Amino acid sequence: MTPPTIGGIRVSTDMQADRYGPDRQREDITREAERAGLVITDWVEESITGTDHARAAENRYYQLARQHQGVNVVFSHPNRVGRHVEVTVGIARTIHQLGGTVWIAGTGNLRDRRNWKNFLRDAAEAESDHADIVDRLQRGKSSKAARNLWPHGQPPYGYRIVRDDRGKSLTIEPHPETGPVVREIFDRALAGQGSPTIAAYLIQAGVTVPRPHKSSQGLWTQRHVLYILNNEAYTGRRVFTGPGGETSTVTFEGLVTPAEFRQVRQLVSGRRTNRAARTRFPALWAGHLRCGLCGGSMSVFSNYNTNKAGEQTHYINYRCRNTYNTGVSALLAGAKNCNHRRVHNHTKVDEAGWQLFVQAMTDPAVLVASLPAEASGPDHSARLAELRTQMAETVRRAVAHHLPDDVLTSALEPLRDEMRRLERDSLPPPAQPAPDMTGLAAQMTGHLAGLSGLEERREALDTWAARLVLGPEGIERVEVTVYRR
Structure with a gap:
């Protein structure tokens, strides 16, 4: 069977085809294939950028070379393969190692040593040309920053670009819709709320997430919140570095004061941030389990069982931390001593507990019941x-x-x-009607269904402050926290 011939078209950006776009590349590739006696059977068209070097490791050509032994891949020019020499040459070399053959329009079959030598020369020139373009762009951006103009790129979430009559960027200003969201995030952080709590509030408020990533399913996560709380640009200044290492500070209207930003950073840095470090074992509910007898936390532990053949089986289980608090030292320390001596297989608990969590988060009645009790008046x-x-x-x-x-x-x-004032202040606030949780339940139905990875599910448990209560007979209940808007 004749191996297929693939035409590889790569344009410079996702949004536009540059002057050497798909049509011109297609013509050059078709002409090269005809000269070599090949017929293009399929086309692979994709976008590359000058900075996304990792794209080379993700392209389809390797997959095609594995599927079709002896496949021919025709590119129009070395700079259409990659921006850097190591990327350009690496793609061609890998396709050859997988049994395929790379052709370059105007150069020929790269399995020919003379053609390979010319290809290396052209690849080096392509990188040099690209470096010149990048240098000119960076110097232009650095010049704008030195004049206190917004130089390039998307502004931080909460801002929008102000442009002149020609469409050139001048500065950035708070966005009328998303700017207040950023201010709300900082206000809640200053009030002591953690990033999962803030993310849950934004989900309930129906705020659109700035840049959804795959695991977020289009909803806010604590990573979105922490990115905003860590971004010093919200104080109204951003430092840009030029190609020679020189720096320029662009100033604009801030959404928070420098003092507020420092205070938030102190609050955030003082918290435990690495959720996965609570256990080295793949236990979903680690840190979210409570004993049904004593109310204490439950720990993760593992052991090995060796059979007569010398084969080992690894077990990971949950057990109450207070079960084995015996002896004089525990007694002197005032430690609890719990009678919950059963160990629970983590696989069964993790799956059953997750299903209960999903049921709770997708049931409007349960969400309403999970609302914290309304605060009573102060006690005077x-x-x-x-x-x-x-x-x-x-x-x-x-x-x-x-x-x-x-x-x-x-x-x-x-x-x-003073007595009349204190008596008025002691009155409980008027009862608030229970909010409608139908919308949140519908959101969570689609969101949780798309979470399959351990870390994605752990983040969901963190966001909604989930707790799973385990008794000697098994799971007793799941608890979640939903915040009033």
Whole structure:
């Protein structure tokens, strides 16, 4: 069977085909194939960028070379293969190692040593040309930054670019829709809320995620929140580095003050951030389990069982941390001693617990029941008792010393005013109607269905502060926390 011949078209950007676009490349490739007596059977058209070097390792040509022994791949020019010499040559060499043959329009079959030598020369020239283009672009951007103009690229989430009449970027300004979202994120962080809590609030509020990644399924995650809280550009300044290492600071209207940003950074850096480090074992519910008897946390432990043939079986289990707190040292330390001695297989618990979590997060009634109790009014009972004692003592002294009524009234009035203020402040706030959780439940139905990886599911458990209660007989219940908007 004749091996297929693939035409490889690669344009410079996703958004546009540059002056050497698909049509011109297709013509050159077809002409080279005809000259070599080949017939193009299929085309692979994709986009590359000058900075995405990892793209070379992901292209389809390797897959095709494995599927079709002896495949021919025709490119139009070395700079259409890759931007850097190591990438350009690496792709051609890998296709050859997989049994295929690379052809370059105007150069020929690269299995010919003379053609390979010319190909290496052209690849080096392509990299030099690309480096010149990059240098000119960087110098132009650096010149704009030195004049306090926004030099290039998308602005941070919460901003938009201000352009002149010709469409050239001048500066950036807070976006009327997303700017308040950034301010809300920082305000909640300053109030002590963690990134999972903030992400959950944004999901419930229906805020569109800035740049959804695959695992987020289009919803906010703590990674989105932390990216914003870590970005110093929100103070109204960003430093750009030029090609020679020189730096320029571009200033614009900030969404937070430098003092607020430093305070948030101190709060965030003081928290435990690496969720996966809680255990080295692949246990989904690690850090989210509670004992049904004593209420203590449950730990992950492993052991090995060796049979008569010397084969080992590895077991990973959950057990209550307080089960084996015995002995004098534990007694002196005041440690709990729990009778929950059963160990639970992590695989069964992880899967069953995840299903319960999904059921809870997709049931509007359960979500409403998971709302925290509304805060009651502050307790001023101690101060009110002090005021009553002071008022009684004031009256006693006024009677004992035969003070006029107007003197007694003026002495009691500030005490009465404070008492009335504290009594009003102690009243509980008016009851709020239960919010409609139908929309959130529908969102979570699609979101959770797309989570299959361990870290993706762990992040979901963190975001909604999930807890799984395990008793001696197995799973008792799952608890989640939903925040009022």
